[in-house]
Amino acid sequence: MGVRAGVVVCVTSFLLGALFTHWIADSLTLWKSPITDEHLWTAASYYSILAKGPSEILYFLSAVVILGGTTILWSLNDGEAGNLMFDGGSIFLFGTAIAMYLHSVLPSAGLFAKFSSLPAHQLKDPFPRALRHATLELASNNLICSVALTGVLALQAGRFxxxxxxxxxxxxxxxxxxxxxxxxxxxxxxxxxxxxxxxx
Structure with missing residues (x-):
């Protein structure tokens, strides 16, 4: 495996690991039935911690994403048949995951707008209806991004x-x-x- 393919695999694996840490919250809203108010409050509290985290984390993640995207595009620029097929698919899935995160997770309708400040509550309190949709959608978006990045790893393994x-x-x-x-x-x-x- 070349250096560029190694960089892509390492970057993708790192981003997948970062998304898998959200399983603490996402598993309560995606794979539990029925979804209780306690599950929703727990997930929302986790997202609130993320929204209040230091901005340096976002800068670091952005640098990692740029490194991965640039490396895939660099490999694609070689023009070889294998690169066009495997790296073309990889850049599509990688771009899909990043676009999903930028469009649905981070913006005004996502993490920072909805979860920066939660109302005072107990775990047994009724969960706000407006926040319920945002919590469930955030978990679904994290899952979509994880599947897309897993596809990148599969394509790179196929190329190898x-x-x-x-x-x-x-x-x-x-x-x-x-x-x-x-x-x-x-x-x-x-x-x-x-x-x-x-x-x-």
Missing amino acids: WAESADDGEDDYVVVESEEQKEAQSRAKTPEAQEEQLVQS
Whole structure:
């Protein structure tokens, strides 16, 4: 695996890990049935902690995203058939995940607008209807981004497998051609020519 593919895999894995940390909250709203007010308050409290976090975290994540996107585009620029297929799909899924996060998770209708300040509450209190939709939608968006980034890893693994298979075929052709050259050089020796004359 080349350096560029390694960078893409590392960046994607890091972003997936960051999204998987949201499982603490997302599992309560996506995979629990029925969804109770206690589940919703717990998830909203987690998102509130994220919304109030230091802005340096966002800057760091932005730098990681830019590194990953630039590396995929750089590989795509090579113009090779494998790069066009695997890196083309990778940049589409990577871009989809980033666009989803920028459009649905972070903006005014998302994390910072809805969860920066929660009303005083107890876990058993009724959950506000307006906040319920935002909480469920945020969990769904996190899941979509995770699936898209998993697709990037799958495509990069497919690219690695395809390149390994091509290298194996090239090695086989090289070995076969060297054996043919050796056989031809042996046939040209005086001893081999005498044997051919005796047999004829």
